[in-house]
Each structure stands twice: as structure tokens, then as C-alpha cells.
Amino acid sequence: MEIVTITEARRRLDGALSSYEANIEYVTPARALGRITAKAITAVHDYPPYRKSPFDGYAICSHSGNAYEVIATIGAGIIYDGPIAAGQAVRLMTGCAVPDDCDTVIPQEYVERRGNRIEVTEAIPPGSNIIPKGEECRTGAVIIPAGTKLTAGALSVAVGMGNDRIPVYARTKVLFLTSGRELVMPGELRHEGQIYNSNAYLFKPLLEQYGGEVTFYHVSDGPEQLEAEIAAVRRLARDKDLIVSTGGVSVGLYDTMPQIYAALGATPLYDRITMRPGSASYGGVIKTNGHQTLILGLSGNPSASFNAFHLLAVPILRRLNGERNSDFPHVTCHLGDAIHKKNPVDRFVQGRLTYEQGQPVFTPNTTLTSSALLGLAHTNALAYIKKGTPPLPKGAPIEIMLLKAVP
Incomplete structure (x- = not known):
């Protein structure tokens, strides 16, 4: 088992992407x-593609007097292409094309009209009030x-x-896999020892949010189904740019995702990451007939996989979709509550960034375990705590990654 830091994991994934050529559509x-x-x-x-009037008014030739005969009225989208002599005017609406013979527009507020005659009441310099073509x-x-x-x-x-x-x-083609016999979908009967598949409703939308075209498949961890599921994953992964899975990558007896990836011909990039939560992780790449598929196997625990997804998957998705800047913005702020955890490895803490009296404050979620779920409903930031940092008191400065805009 090869254990790497989050920085090294990202470096290896970036290296695997170096030969990727994005498709254009x-x-x-x-x-x-x-x-x-x-x-x-x-x-x-x-743009604009023609000379136009900035407001309702009257188009005229350069005038030497104040009185004009209105010979036509046109609305937007209508062209008046007849001759316009001195002493004549065309009534037009905002955005109308100004007739070729005219070089001035008189605002309607600057005229008095009686029947088909208008009298200009304000001095307007010749050439005024025409938006030029281009x-x-x-x-x-x-x-x-x-x-x-x-x-x-x-x-x-x-x-x-x-x-x-x-x-x-072109959108990144993603195969998203959840793993585990303990997972049931909404509406299905849940037996004791089972939980609902919340990861399916966390990561499929996130993958789509970041530009993925997602195919979803659930893999049981039953040994008797392994061969059939390898065949199914092989078929679904055939044209994919990225595979993201949750669960089945730890050291349990039924953690079968690495076996599935090995059967697909994957070359491992790492088997574990030195961070909390989210250390259970797998990175790999499949190269077949000139096509490359990157693999991210994440923990099945919601908080752990949420962290790894944003640290690893989002930069990849952004790069595959053509974005130039793949990183989240960083903000230095103060802790709204203490973080009592020790930090033998790098730690990423979920929480919420808010502004109090104009100053950024990060409040960590109440439960900071890898399996915590409820805090994801309002998490908008991850705080980074470097390896070896002692527990942090309320008010301590801290650096966070802002995952979404602060309302």
C-alpha cells in the first residue's frame, strides 16, 4: 500500500492528465x-449593425429651421428607405434604424406636434442623438x-x-459508483444494519454541477457478484474520462473496488492519503487503445468523501472541462468556535464561512467525524489545519477554502 500526502496525490493525478486532450463541440x-x-x-x-435611435423621436436632415412635416412613422424592426427632403421628418421609436437621408434625431420631448407638423422647441446641434453603426x-x-x-x-x-x-x-464523461450491501435507495425497504444511499444524492449532483455527464451504477460488495459487477463496470467505463466511486477502498474484507479497478487494467497512483478525514482513498488510471480514464476511489463515509471530492475531483473536473483556474479561493479568517482535535496529519474541517461586522468568521461543524452527515446541509468551506498544529481556540486565525459563495 502506497500512502501519499494530499499534495503528492494531486501531483500524480495532474501528471496523469498531462496527455489529456479535451474534445471540442x-x-x-x-x-x-x-x-x-x-x-x-x-x-x-x-454592433449595433445599423445606425439607430437611442429614444423615441423624429429623424431629420440637418435642419435650418424649426418646423417639419412628418411623412412616416416606423417602429423597431421596420426600415424606412424612401427619400427624405429638407423640412421633412420620420417619427421613430427607440432602437429604430435611422433612415439613410437623416443625420439627427430630435427627442419627442423637444417638439410640439399638430397633425402632421412638428415644431422643435429646443436647440439640437446637427448630428445629435444617433448611435453609430459599430x-x-x-x-x-x-x-x-x-x-x-x-x-x-x-x-x-x-x-x-x-x-x-x-x-x-465537451462535458467530461463520468462513471459514478457507490459501493456496499448496506446501502438502499430512497423508497426501498431498509432493514436493520442498512442505511440510505445518501452519497448517490450528494455526488451525482456535484459531478453534474462541475460539468460532468454522469452515469450512475451501484456495486454491492458481495464476493459472489464480483465477476458480474466487474463486467458491468467494464462496459460502463468504456468511453468515460473519469470514474469516481465512494466506498470499498479501505482495508475491510469486502472492500472490493481496488479489485474491480485492477481487473479493468488500472495502474494505481496511490492507495491512501495522509489526511483526516478522507485517508481511505485510491487513485489510478486506465489506458486502453489510446483512451485514458482517471480513477478516484473515495471513502464511503460522507464527510470523508466530501473532503476528498473537493480536494481531488473538482480540480480534475475543472481541468477536463477547460477551466483555467481549478482551485477554490482561499480566505484567512478567525474561528467562531474552538477545534479541539489533535492533528497528527493534515486535517480539513468542514464548516460555514460567514461575515460578522464585515470580518470573515469560520464556524466548524458540530460533528467532525468522517461519517458525519448533517453538517453537509450548510457546509460552504473547508478549513486547512497543517500536520502538527495543536488544538485551536476560538478566535484563532485559520485558512479556509471557500467552496461556494457566501449569501
């Missing part, structure tokens, strides 16, 4: 939210760089500039 804007641009997105046309950008300009995570605002820009197919990195 073109998707509709409706499917692009949250994806990472694989190429720069450019403007298909000038004011914001010209055709071919880069509007969204490669490597950008597409927000609603970014998609609005891409569509507004004429893009109907968006180049993004």
Missing part, C-alpha cells in the same frame, strides 16, 4: 450556459475569449453579435 446557446469556451467567440457583424464593436472582434465560463450575460453578448453555435469543451 459546437452547441446551441440554449445548451451553452456554464460551459467553457474552447475558442474565442467573435462578432459576426458590427459603436461597440466591429465584425470579427473578439467578444468572449477562449477559456471563459459562459454566464447568462456572456451568452446574451454572443447571441446579440450573431453567434448561433458556440464552441465549448
Whole structure:
């Protein structure tokens, strides 16, 4: 068994990813939210693509008088392409294309209208109040760089500039496995000694949140089913980029996940990590016919696997999906409650970051065991406590990884 630090585990996983080449696909804007641009997105046309009015008003030629005859009224999306002589005006609405013969727009508030005649009541310099074609950008300009995570605002820009197919990195194909005969799914009869499969509802959504296209399968740890389950996992793993499993990687008699991975031809990268919680862990890689599948075997205990997932799986998912920055932001804050644990190895403590009088405060969860579950409902940060650090009193400074935004 090869035991490594969390830093070494990440280094080995990064090394296994060094030859990975992400696939690129073109998707509709409706499917692009949250994806990472694989190429720069450019403007298909000038923006705006025509001269337009910034408000409701009257388009005229450069005027020498104050009175005009209104010869037409147009709304947004309508073009007036007839001639407009001196002394004539076209009534138009906000955003309308300004007729070619006109070089000035008079706001409607600056005129008095009687029938088809208007009189300008304020002095307007010639050439005023027309938004020029290409004011914001010209055709071919880069509007969204490669490597950008597409927000609603970014998609609005891409569509507004004429893009109907968006180049993004293909979603990471993930096989997610839970393990153990003690696990039952919601709605199934639970016998004494069994628990509900909460990990299935923790990690499948998290994998999807971080860009994974997830296939789920449950593996029992029954020896009599091992061969059939090896065959099933082999079939499901065939085209996957990543396998994430929870459970079955410790030293128990029925911890069969390493056997399954060995049968699939995996090369182990490590067998255990010196951290708490989350030391039970397996890293490996399968290389078959030019295709590579990375493996992360996590503990079956919820808190332990939650920590390892964020420390190991999330950076991998972000990298596979094309994100440039794979790390969580770090914040230095103060402890809201004491942490009484000794730290013979690096420790990662779950809790909640809040702000009190403008200062960041980290409050650890009440239960800090590897099997703790309830605290996951409000955890938004992990505190890092270095090996050898003594128990920490309330108010002590501490460094945390912020997993999600503080409301």
C-alpha cells in the first residue's frame, strides 16, 4: 500500500492528465450556459449593425429651421428607405434604424406636434442623438475569449453579435459508483444494519454541477457478484474520462473496488492519503487503445468523501472541462468556535464561512467525524489545519477554502 500526502496525490493525478486532450463541440446557446469556451467567440457583424435611435423621436436632415412635416412613422424592426427632403421628418421609436437621408434625431420631448407638423422647441446641434453603426464593436472582434465560463450575460453578448453555435469543451464523461450491501435507495425497504444511499444524492449532483455527464451504477460488495459487477463496470467505463466511486477502498474484507479497478487494467497512483478525514482513498488510471480514464476511489463515509471530492475531483473536473483556474479561493479568517482535535496529519474541517461586522468568521461543524452527515446541509468551506498544529481556540486565525459563495 502506497500512502501519499494530499499534495503528492494531486501531483500524480495532474501528471496523469498531462496527455489529456479535451474534445471540442459546437452547441446551441440554449445548451451553452456554464460551459467553457474552447475558442474565442467573435462578432459576426458590427454592433449595433445599423445606425439607430437611442429614444423615441423624429429623424431629420440637418435642419435650418424649426418646423417639419412628418411623412412616416416606423417602429423597431421596420426600415424606412424612401427619400427624405429638407423640412421633412420620420417619427421613430427607440432602437429604430435611422433612415439613410437623416443625420439627427430630435427627442419627442423637444417638439410640439399638430397633425402632421412638428415644431422643435429646443436647440439640437446637427448630428445629435444617433448611435453609430459599430459603436461597440466591429465584425470579427473578439467578444468572449477562449477559456471563459459562459454566464447568462456572456451568452446574451454572443447571441446579440450573431453567434448561433458556440464552441465549448465537451462535458467530461463520468462513471459514478457507490459501493456496499448496506446501502438502499430512497423508497426501498431498509432493514436493520442498512442505511440510505445518501452519497448517490450528494455526488451525482456535484459531478453534474462541475460539468460532468454522469452515469450512475451501484456495486454491492458481495464476493459472489464480483465477476458480474466487474463486467458491468467494464462496459460502463468504456468511453468515460473519469470514474469516481465512494466506498470499498479501505482495508475491510469486502472492500472490493481496488479489485474491480485492477481487473479493468488500472495502474494505481496511490492507495491512501495522509489526511483526516478522507485517508481511505485510491487513485489510478486506465489506458486502453489510446483512451485514458482517471480513477478516484473515495471513502464511503460522507464527510470523508466530501473532503476528498473537493480536494481531488473538482480540480480534475475543472481541468477536463477547460477551466483555467481549478482551485477554490482561499480566505484567512478567525474561528467562531474552538477545534479541539489533535492533528497528527493534515486535517480539513468542514464548516460555514460567514461575515460578522464585515470580518470573515469560520464556524466548524458540530460533528467532525468522517461519517458525519448533517453538517453537509450548510457546509460552504473547508478549513486547512497543517500536520502538527495543536488544538485551536476560538478566535484563532485559520485558512479556509471557500467552496461556494457566501449569501
